[in-house]
Amino acid sequence: MYQATITVTLRKSILDVQGKAVELGLHTLGMDAVRNVRIGKSITMTVEAADETEARRLTENACAKLLANTVMEDYTFTVTKV
């Protein structure tokens, strides 16, 4: 069994208004050094697979078909044996 951890964020080219609002909040708290705040989603799931290649293929498929909408979102993921 494999543990997949997926991060979905708005594509870099798209203005992340939530991230901007949070960044402003952090600046208001005096944390001026903070920049480029992006808000996303973290999704975890376990995958039954014979090996890591298959686990990655299944996770990739899940991301492309449902977990992210690639018109506006990018995704990255890690897969580890558990």
Added chain:
Amino acid sequence: MSSVRFGIVVFPGSNCDHDAYHAVKHVLGHPAEFLWHKETDLKGSDVIILPGGFSYGDYLRTGAIARFSPVMNEVVRFARQGGVVMGICNGFQILCEAGLLPGVLMRNTSLRFACRHLTVRTENPRTRFTAGLRDGEVLNIPIAHGDGNYFADDETVKRLEGEGRVLFRYCAPDGTVDAASNPNGSVGGIAGIINETGTVMGMMPHPERACEERLGSADGVKIFASLIGSFAEHTV
């Protein structure tokens, strides 16, 4: 005029299904039926309406889960065979997620839920959804959404614009399209679009909530009447 049968899909979380039913059945006088999301029979509908609401709680993304409802398989098949489908608000979001319309509806740039009457300008009166409108006609229709910020890549937007597939744009009451009239940050102020074949339409504003003067506007009737009229022309 012969009657046009409307099928109104009800997802868990739909909340404008009864508004749509009331508008087409009681205001326009055409037969309408609810289609529960688990159904796989569209009951001979001529038009499928995907109504507004928060299907499946907007989990993951608006419309993302609804498109896997059993009824949606049939709606997609119906649309691919040339069936007429109208998506309003959440219905528009579902049509984009299902790939029946291009693009996506993102969070409003204001990060606020926008719920008010506003004005949209008719950009193309040469479709079955807009045939009863004048070019540039301004309609008073309410919006009620948190995710209505239409986005597609530059190439897609250029194609929509070039092919006259932008049906409505947010505008000032005099018809001027400007940033101040855009309630959600949509690219080009786009409020509604149509597919290549002119049979699948999605719009964020709610025409079904603007079908009687006592509700503040009856401009929505013009859209439903255009659609109903298009069937008469096609069956002659």
